[in-house]
Amino acid sequence: MKLKAQPYDIEVGRYEVIINTVDAEELGIHAGDRVQVKNRDTLTAVVETTDGIVTPGRLGVYREAWEALKAVPDEIVDVLPASRPKSISFIKKKMDREKLTNDEMHDIIADIVEGNITEVELTAFVTASYMHGMDNDEIEWMTRAMVKTGDQISFDTHPIMDHHSIGGVPGNKISLCIVPIIAASGLLIPKTSSRAITGAGGSADLMEILAPVSFNADEIKKMTTQVGGCLVWGGATNIAPADDRIINVEYPLSIDPKSQLLASVMAKKFAVGADTMVLDIPMGNQTKIPTIQEGRKMARDFMELGDRLGMKIECAISYGGNPIGRAIGGGLEVKEALVMLESFTGPRSLLEKTINISGMMLEMGGMAQKNEGAKMAQELVKSGKALEKFKEIIEIQGGDPKITSEDVPVGDKVATVLSPKDGYVLDIFNKSLVQVCRIAGAPHDKGAGILIHKKKGEYVKKGDGLFTIYAEKEWKLDSAIKESLRNPIMFVEGMILERVQVV
Numbered sequence: 347m348k349l350k351a352q353p354y355d356i357e358v359g360r361y362e363v364i365i366n367t368v369d370a371e372e373l374g375i376h377a378g379d380r381v382q383v384k385n386r387d388t389l390t391a392v393v394e395t396t397d398g399i400v401t402p403g404r405l406g407v408y409r410e411a412w413e414a415l416k417a418v419p420d421e422i423v424d425v426l427p428a429s430r431p432k433s434i435s436f437i438k439k440k441m442d443r444e445k446l447t448n449d450e451m452h453d454i455i456a457d458i459v460e461g462n463i464t465e466v467e468l469t470a471f472v473t474a475s476y477m478h479g480m481d482n483d484e485i486e487w488m489t490r491a492m493v494k495t496g497d498q499i500s501f502d503t504h505p506i507m508d509h510h511s512i513g514g515v516p517g518n519k520i521s522l523c524i525v526p527i528i529a530a531s532g533l534l535i536p537k538t539s540s541r542a543i544t545g546a547g548g549s550a551d552l553m554e555i556l557a558p559v560s561f562n563a564d565e566i567k568k569m570t571t572q573v574g575g576c577l578v579w580g581g582a583t584n585i586a587p588a589d590d591r592i593i594n595v596e597y598p599l600s601i602d603p604k605s606q607l608l609a610s611v612m613a614k615k616f617a618v619g620a621d622t623m624v625l626d627i628p629m630g631n632q633t634k635i636p637t638i639q640e641g642r643k644m645a646r647d648f649m650e651l652g653d654r655l656g657m658k659i660e661c662a663i664s665y666g667g668n669p670i671g672r673a674i675g676g677g678l679e680v681k682e683a684l685v686m687l688e689s690f691t692g693p694r695s696l697l698e699k700t701i702n703i704s705g706m707m708l709e710m711g712g713m714a715q716k717n718e719g720a721k722m723a724q725e726l727v728k729s730g731k732a733l734e735k736f737k738e739i740i741e742i743q744g745g746d747p748k749i750t751s752e753d754v755p756v757g758d759k760v761a762t763v764l765s766p767k768d769g770y771v772l773d774i775f776n777k778s779l780v781q782v783c784r785i786a787g788a789p790h791d792k793g794a795g796i797l798i799h800k801k802k803g804e805y806v807k808k809g810d811g812l813f814t815i816y817a818e819k820e821w822k823l824d825s826a827i828k829e830s831l832r833n834p835i836m837f838v839e840g841m842i843l844e845r846v847q848v849v
Contacts, residue, residue, distance in 0.1 A: 347373055349405040350420045351385075353412045359591065360461025361391040361414060364406030365425070370395045373427055378464055380428040383407075385421060389414050390428050392464050410461065433457040434467060440474040448487045455491035458588045465595065472595050472603065480605035486654045488605065492613035497563040497584040499536065499619045501571070505658075505711050507535040508620035509703060510611055512644070513545065514633040516779050517669040520626075521549040521577060522683040523700040523727075524707070526736035529574030530726045533711045536570040536618045538580035543597055546675040546783035546795060550579035555680045555754065555792050557745025566618065573738040586613040602634070604647070612651050622658045624706045626699075628666030632776045638663060660710060662703055668774055668802050671696035675788035675795020677756040678816060684751035687733040690724070701727075757786070757793035757816035759823040763830055765806040765838050773837040774802055782835060786817040786826035793818045800836070812836050 347369060354364070363383060365373070370393065375381060377395045382388055383405070391411050400406040405425060407415065417423065436450040446454075454471060457463045463471075480488065507528050511518055521539060528535045539549035539559075550559045560582035561569070569576040581590055589610045596602055615623055625648050628634075629641040645661035652659035671693040673682040686692045686700065704726075705719030714722040726732045737747035779796060787794030799811045806812065813835060817823035 347425050348422050349403060349425050351405050351407050351412075351415070351417045351423045352400070352419055353417075354406050354408050356408050358408045358410065360464075361389055361411040362394060362408045363391045363411060364394045364396050364400045364408075366400050366402045366404070367395050367397055368402045373425065375427050378466065380430055382424075382426045382428045383411070383415060384424040384426070385415055385417055387415060390462070431457050431462045433463065437467060437471045437474065440478065441470060443478045445481065446484055446487070448483075451484060451487040452491040452494070455488065455588045456495050458591050459495045468591065469595050469599070472592060472599070472601070472606070475605050476601045476603040479603070482650060482654070485605050485608050485651060488609040489613045489616065489651065489655065492586040492588050492609055493617045496587045496617060498617050499563050499567045499585075501534060501567065501619045503534065505533065505622040506619045507533045507707055507711055508537060508615050508618070508623045509626065509707060510615065510623065511626035511628065512607070512611070512634055513628070514635070514776075515628040515666040515670055516546060516674045516776050516783070517671045517679060517696075518628075519547075519549070519552055519673075519679040519683045520670065520696065520700045520703065522552060522680065522736075523686055523696075523732070524704050525575045525577050526687065526732045526739060527700070527704040527723050527726050528707055528711070529739065530731040530735035531708055531711070531713045531722070533574070533707075533713060534570050535575040536566050536620070537575065537577045538566070538583065538585065538614055538618055539577060540580060542789040543593070544780070546780050546788040547679060548789070549577065550581075551676065551789040551792075552680050552683070553577045553743075554579070555677055556749060557740045557743035559743070561743075563618075569739075569742050573742050574735065575739055576743060577739065578743070580614055585617045586610070589613060604644075608647060608651055612648070612655060612657070616655055616657065621656065622707075622710050623652070623660075624703055624710070625659060625661045626703060627661055627663045629663050630665060630667035633666035635666070658710060660706055662706060664699060668695065669776065669779065669798060670699060672798040672801070673795065674779060674798070675783045675786070675816075676792040677754045678795040678797055681751045681754045681756070684749075684754065687727060687736055688751060690727050755793055756795070757791065757818045757823075759817040759820050760814060761823055761827050762799075762811040762814040763827070763835075765800075765808055765810045765812050767808050767838060767840075769806060769838045769840045771800050771802050771804050771806060771812070771836050772839050774798075775833075775835055775837070778830075778833045779835045781833065782815065782826050782830045785822065785829050786815055787819065787822045791818045791822070794822065796835075806838060812838070
């Protein structure tokens with residue numbers, strides 16, 4: 347069928363076209379089917395049908411397909427039914443609890459990257475993986491496929507270091523401290539990080555306050571080779587591109603299949619050339635890993651996958667019942683990290699976690715003897731070498747190397763929530779804490795967040811400040827205050843919770 351092409355400047359993440367239902371019926375196709383569109387070139391696109399957006403005789407073409415076709419408005423193109431990709435049958439195979447082969451897994455991942463799979467089909471794959479799981483072979487094959495279908499970085503020297511946290515704990519800004527410590531030791535650490543999806547700020551969101559974070563693979567390699575490290579946003583690269591599309595489906599479903607968590611983390615590390623990594627597994631109430639037993643199981647799974655990929659991995663099961671440090675969100679976290687590098691002061695949780703994980707990495711990288719890594723990491727901070735290295739990283743990424751903790755801006759709309767009684771902070775509810783931060787504007791508003799004055803186990807008097815909310819807009823501050831009262835962040839009570847007596 348010959349139709350007049352018209353562009354729709356909307357990005358959909360794959361080749362997609364819109365056909366009027368009259369033309370679709372004549373072609374014998376339905377929404378979700380594929381068609382071949384031909385002019386000077388040929389591409390296969392997913393079909394969306396409409397009764398009115400596109401009139402009969404016309405073909406609406408979304409941005410990605412329009413750019414690939416290099417068409418001009420009203421150009422006549424040939425439209426023919428096309429078969430669905432083979433990977434759809436492989437997804438059905440996974441839905442039937444059957445094991446996929448290496449080639450089948452690669453075809454699925456390749457079609458995800460190329461946009462040949464619809465969101466419904468991708469959702470089916472993610473859901474099947476969540477319900478039925480994958481064995482170690484499938485996880486390895488998925489990881490390798492995710493690496494192979496994107497850009498890769500290869501360094502001439504080794505080891506290449508990395509660290510990763512599976513998340514779930516507010517205030518986990520340790521990457522801003524670990525990267526310069528490791529780079530200052532002489533090791534290479536090309537750190538790609540994510541933006542926050544449900545949290546108050548990912549490592550890339552924080553680093554962006556100090557310098558640009560969007561770089562391609564070649565730029566990452568060049569910066570790392572030149573100054574020893576970088577801290578960039580992984581989403582700006584074409585490294586493991588299937589991962590971002592899978593995450594986009596997982597997010598509204600609030601699921602994180604173990605198989606895809608393993609493949610997601612390891613593919614991105616493997617693709618940047620890392621061969622030595624420390625994995626941080628926060629454990630505790632309201633984290634992704636509630637018990638030490640589950641933490642150990644996850645550690646074994648990661649180390650096994652590392653062995654298969656030729657990567658050396660050690661895991662740190664860390665305490666996740668409290669936020670890391672006292673600052674949550676944007677500029678507040680950046681200030682706290684910079685203070686740590688400037689003067690080796692700050693909350694004990696931040697110092698201890700940073701130094702211990704850095705120490706593990708220094709030992710694994712051969713820069714320190716066993717049990718001496720933490721001491722070396724501490725000396726690199728106290729000597730000012732880590733801070734100087736961080737300034738080099740900021741500068742090479744296009745930021746101002748002269749910036750200090752005092753220069754980092756925070757929101758000027760401020761409110762402190764006071765304790766309603768004398769007692770102890772018996773609990774901090776991480777999920778409520780993050781929710782209030784997000785309502786205050788984080789991570790979009792870099793100055794939004796919360797500064798905690800009292801942490802778990804600390805004594806407070808009635809009227810003492812428990813925490814201060816920062817925002818950039820008055821209405822966001824008001825909304826955050828109301829949320830903090832509706833869903834309290836902290837539970838304050840005396841040591842005697844209740845008196846039970848004979849009546």
